[in-house]
Amino acid sequence: MAISRSEVLKIAELAKLQFSEEELDAFIEQFQQMLDYVEQLKQVDVEAIEPTSHVSLSEEFDKHIFREDEVKPSLQAEESLANAPDPGSGHFRVPKVI
């Protein structure tokens, strides 16, 4: 399946990424190459096959995944904000949205 420039731009918009015109040309070519390659998955008969999302999930897991809802120590606000590019009075600051 051929992918168009406008489709790639739409995906970039969804992914919140920008490309220069030059980057875009090279990118479309590589993207097309990958799409052509993964096309072979369409040859596989997957009728009545269940998808696998957790590969080592067994009944044993279920017995152990729940725990009591207890309050435990967690990160303090100051530490949580320590890596923020623009922290302000106990908050993460962002450009005006409304």
Added chain:
Amino acid sequence: MNLKDAHRIRDTVNSGEVTAKDWAEAALKRIDAVDSKLGVFLTVEPETVLKRADIVDRTLKERGLPLAGVPIAIKDNICTRHLRTTCGSKILQEYIPPYNATAIDRLEKAGAVVIGKVNCDEFAMGSSTENSAFKVTRNPYDPECVPGGSSGGSAVAVAAAMTPLALGSETGGSVRQPASFCSVLGLKPTYGRVSRYGLVAFASSLDCIAPVANNPRDIALLLSVIAGRDDHDATSAPFQVPDYVSELQKPLGKMKLGVPREFFGEGLDPEVKSIVEAGIGNAESLGCELQEVSLPHTKYAIADYYIIAPAEASSNLARYDGVKYGYRSPDYEDLIDMYKKSRSQGFGPEVKRRIMLGTYALSSGYYDAYYGRAMKVRTLIKRDYDRAFEKVDALLGPVSPTPAFKIGEKISDPLAMYLSDIYTVTANLAGIPSLSLPCGFTRGGLPVGLQILANQFQEGMLLRLAEYYTQAFPLSGPALKF
């Protein structure tokens, strides 16, 4: 001061013969001597390292610790409290984690000394460590060649005896392939065997923390320390952790070994093939029984992996938005523009490529055709292994179709780079453990690894086979150039 064997180092510290501080100083000295040529470490804070070693020495007293004073290198996508963790990315260039990964907490409790953080492909996406935003890491057997990736720094740290142990991570072969390229051991554990809390997420249905060492005993020792259930990671397995070191000493018995015919087809370098076949012959001579098996869906593995991993990555990497942590672009018009500019300036080309591919595979109208279908093909790949393990205890084959390639050789051809993972990605898709064991060298002096795969949670048996193999067939290769 030989920095090759973790269990020997541990014994000298527990007996009081050598201090943890002496070993830490030896590791720092070795890094000073060779790392300007190899490009492994991204962050080392000698003062903190020595302080930490001092604490181990002071608190050790009479009780022995499983990793007392053992220096260890950590891949830079595993969070270390108050020690910079970049993921090889400009977007996390200044990131100082406020917490430790569970694996790091467990290492420290066991007496290990974290020496520093090592280079990797950006967000562990790559097979050569060339995608790091910071530097090129070189193969110690040929500095013109890549060390493999994405855990290239972890493999070289151990291969060049800067540290006897390292942690890497695996999503599609990222520890086994560099281990093969650098003649060290790399184990991808069963999915869920080791907690991923604090491992920066790439593809959550595949990611594992993975140990690197110079011998099976040290892999067993390290795995015993880091494995086990963790309340911070709901996918960690609630099963008891065996003492993998004592598992090594049990009798080998008459193991049944399978050789998947799909691992020896077109694309396999003839020299790699003959080295791996000799290794399989060695394993047989230990009293094992060999038989050919088939994993018919192997041919779809790369296509399957390159839908699933990028799809999950596109979702996981949505968190880098320039708000909570990480890089924020200095110029922007509004909030959305800030997201776009921060991400576009912060991520490198390979990461962007995968985010785009993954976003496409998950986008409306394409989900069923790509991600949905890929998860079903994954079931078929897993079933191939289930069937094989009804007949045999373990499988043997190559790790990578070629030995280490030249720096720059594949960087402009993403698909060629992806194809070098053909024999490793299926273990990640099936969630089974798999080890890369040094097996031989090419005429040009490049290492080649033998891959051993076993069924889920069979790490003990897998490491036992590796231990008997290593004892019977000790490998001597060309001298390191460093």
